[in-house]
Amino acid sequence: MNTSDPEPINSNITSGENLSYWIASSEPIIFAKVVKSLETDVLVVGGGIAGLTTAYCLTQAGRKVILVEDGFIGSGESGRTTAHVTCALDDRYFELEKIFGKDKAGLAANSHMAAIEWINKTVRLEKIECNFKRVDGYLFLHPSDTKETLDKEYEATKQVGLLTQMLPEVPSIAAENGWCIKFPDQAQFHIMLYLKGLADAIVRMGGNIYTQSKARDINNNGAKVNGYDVVAKHVVVATNTPVNDVLTMHTKQWPYRTYVIGAKILKGQLPYSLWWDTGDHNSKWISQPYHYVRLEEFNEQYDLLISGGEDHKTGQADDENIPEEDRYGRLIEWTKKRFPAIEQIVYKWSGQVMEPIDSMAFIGKNPGNDNIYIITGDSGNGMTHGTLGGMILSDIISGKDNPWIDLYSPSRITLKTADDYIHEVGNMTAQLVDWISKGDIKEAAELKPGEGGIISSGLKKIAVYRDDQNCLHSHTAVCPHLGGILQWNNDEKSFDCPLHGSRFTTDGKVINGPAKGDLKKVDIHEEA
């Protein structure tokens, strides 16, 4: 039953101001909006790789599926990815072995290889034209790291059954003359073309997809979508960060912002491959940010070299005195040194990744619920984790066995990560100092059109933005999730929460959870 008017539709096509190459080079993937009450077997919330893969697997298994997405397909982090499809996890296998033991580390390796194969098979079966390629990947040393890391990782990859090789130099990189581990038979694709192929297949098999359709009040019986009841026997929350979380998941994963540039490079200068360094061991961040690079077809003359890195915890860029927009300059410098053949930089964008406490994604029943499921904690491996999410949840819902259910269970308890946990909780507690610190601007008059900031007024914190027409938009700067003080992100023009990564538009609309609601408006008066 419609209990209220349909909600105003957020017309954002992506979760920030900068457009990724994938979004800029493809048509928006749009379906009808939910405009009446509906009933289904499975409701999937979220139209990124995790939600679409889940909807695809379940529709293929004969289930009646409705997928709802509050933006357009791929308008979350999937549209901002770099789409390395790989089993070279960004947390090392020797670390997984320490935390979970050899057998489970082996299961993890096997699951990611299976996800790559699943994508390969599906691209062929559904004839998805998405520039899918099998490519090799190379893991090389960050200058702050030592060869011991590669030796340990090489040994661990062998133990888990991967066909890796240790090479004495890194193929195709100018300034890195050290050893590297080759991961053969990885993959890459154009994510938006892939998602379009999955969406078309879902609809062809009888599934229903709705865009500009926001789910709220997710519960055991379904959810409210655009104000209408969607009744379902099972609900899959594939919103990257769960938006149904009350107590648990935001204490098990941490949000990081990561940056990407796209540079033209003449075709033939580099082979299609994936490259990653082992991460900055001197970084203040637990995740030890690393660089990740690949090629994509651009036009007849050029490829696009897509290079990423320079991460920081969401809303905390200034803690390193490197504001968000300055991160691209560092990335360009790093990339030019290693790939001197690049020419014009034609794209730049950033996105958010969720780093799980024990390096493994969370896929399965939401703790405390029997028919609500989540897919989250992807880290930088969301292409395979999102795909695994679909494969695993489809088996759970269909009552089938699956070898990875326990490994990825959101209810698992991992004891060997206590140090990282204490460090990250300490970081969160430190953010509460923002309650008593000054805002980053004194008054709204300091803002030029297109700028935002946080004003302190007594104990109140106000998030203020001046739009291009010189109008001020002011909202509370207190995050509706658990009260973090928002920070202005001048690069993506958003207000970001340094506690658990909720993000809001300049109009106060929530873009990333775990916050469920928008920011409340606050009136401030400017002298004429």
Ligand SMILES: Cc1cc2nc3c(=O)[nH]c(=O)nc-3n(C[C@H](O)[C@H](O)[C@H](O)COP(=O)(O)OP(=O)(O)OC[C@H]3O[C@@H](n4cnc5c(N)ncnc54)[C@H](O)[C@@H]3O)c2cc1C
């Ligand atoms: C810059 C960058 C580079 C990356 N590179 C790689 C890489 O090379 N390889 C790799 O494997 N991974 C990579 N990742 C990680 C990967 O892209 C993500 O983990 C993955 O795309 C997440 O997919 P998802 O479907 O879980 O989430 P999303 O793609 O974010 O999809 C969630 C969707 O849910 C929608 N939504 C949210 N709330 C609601 C609601 N209430 N109602 C309806 N819809 C809602 C959102 O609009 C969104 O579209 C990268 C990430 C970034 C940011």
Ligand code: FES
């Ligand atoms: S996201 Fe939890 S307090 Fe803001």
